[in-house]
Amino acid sequence: MISFQLASTIRLGIKSLMLHKLRSALTMLGIIFGVCSVIAMLAIGEGASYEAQEAIKKLGSNNILLRSVKPAEQARAQGGGQRGSQLKYGLTYLDGARLQTTIPGVLRVLPMRIIRENVRFARNEFPCQVIGTLPSYADVAGAAVLRGRFLCYMDEQHKDNVCVITTGLAQRLFPTDDPLEHSIKIDTFYYRVVGIVQERSQPEQRSQSGKMEGQPLDNNVYIPLSTSRTRFGEVLIRRSAGSFEAEEVQLHQVTVQMRDTSAVETADPQIRSLLDHFHDQNDFEILVPLQLLRQAEQTKRIFNIVLGSIAAISLLVGGIGIMNIMLANVTERTREIGVRRALGAKRRDITRQFLVETVVLSVGGGLIGVVAGVITPFVVSQLSDMKTIVTVWSVVLAFGISGAVGIVFGLYPARAAARLDPIDALRHE
């Protein structure tokens, strides 16, 4: 009964709005844009922060990353182009051992030597990162072995010339051959390919999107750490136009894997003070993915607030537009209101009628806005290669706000209509 009445009120509301199609459509436009922008903006923000978080998560939330950094003062002192200067800095094997034994909650310490070198097979040659590391790398970094095996302790002990390559590199180096039957040449030595791995993220898609900065992630060659030490030595020489640079770096990166996430926070300052004690210069950096993740979440929150405010303002403007039109509507239909009152309509019937009309306008606009708001991020991600995520809650929120805008901004015109004196209203021309 009640629902039937409501249904007929809604039908009547739509009919009244259809009398002025253009006017109603223009009024709806405000809400459409508002709702659309809420959903689209939140989707873009969500997508951006998702990408950042994924990148950080890839580093592992249980991990603490230590990297060797060329000390700033030294770099400046040597800036005049001194020939043949040798620079010694960075994390050492000893640091790794100290971390393993002193810091509580450490699961394992994974040292890495990262050397940039060209890798060749037959006529194919690509610049790669040659990473000397331990067999536990596969677990810590989450690399999946697709074929063959990863490095093992025998390789490490025997300083074998074996390597594991990433799928992307395998496809490029061996377009026709089976990599596992061949050896690749790095610098002056040959290394037997024993396995192919896939990194945790899908680097291939990322490199295609042309957004990779620095080294391509998937051009990696993994060799035993001991092999890396013997074949490349501790002093790395880099030649550049007319001069060369020699650096002595033992370890480029050390990944400290903690037992659980809670240990990460306490270990961070401990590691810093430990390393500070043994390093005279500031030649390392500590990266805590967990903290980065928190920062990213914080950034996202601020981003959401800013975008949300902008969208809220546009909805507010849309709401004012609705109110304006409804006030005009009430004035225009004063006579009708008088007639309805004479025919037995109570004040609340009039209030309901106009409120329903406003809500029909705003919810109708909201529905169209939701459709537009779901399509827009899709178009944006197609055009600009930006990841967007339309969340359910943003749709619900935007739609809910559009309904609320209808009620809030409809209430005043509806009340104004209901307050009209039936006699004056009937006499209104």
Place this chain on the structure above:
Amino acid sequence: MPAESAIIRIEGVEKRYALGGEADVLALRGVHLHVDPGTYIAIMGPSGSGKSTMLNILGCLDRPSSGSYWLGGDDVSRMPDDQLSEARGLKIGFIFQSYNLIAQLTVIENIQVPLLYQGRDVRLFHQRCVDLARLVGLGDRLGHRPNQLSGGQQQRVAIARSLVNDPLMILADEPTGNLDSRTGTEVLDLIDRLNAGGKTIVLVTHDERVALRAHRVVHMKDGLIDREVVNRPPPVPQ
């Protein structure tokens, strides 16, 4: 008192309008009026005579400043707004000079409007609405909009609309004012037929010839009933 059988019993009704600071204007100055069921009564009077105020009070659109108004045995003179609305919807069928149909609704929907405000399920009353449309000769125009109808047709829709809740009386305000004499006559004939069927009619008009159709003609002047003419005897209430 025979008053209980009366449809309208107005006693000592005054209507005072405050004109901001100045002395109040008395539009009605203690009017008495009894109307029995089945009576066709016309109210006449020049502008400023209190005729419009009388109409508003009779139509429950306004409350008297003092005095009492019983409509079908209920005192409507002190009713709160919501009850007054209900009284209008249930007990009074309005016919206006300018028809006042709702533009966005079809003929049948216009007839249904008063049902809606009494919380009645329109579907159950559909046949009644169709019958009323036939009664006023518009059975074949149910889906038309007011702007597709002539003035006379619109007024007949308004009459059908006024009957849908089976009111105690029909209150017609210059129903032929906007019509040419031929269609005006048709509408008045229709009202005569309703009265012949037992409906109480209160008709406000300027037109002497229109007033001649009523049993009683009440002439108003300066906020009072000046004189009353009985054209023909009203039916005796049972």
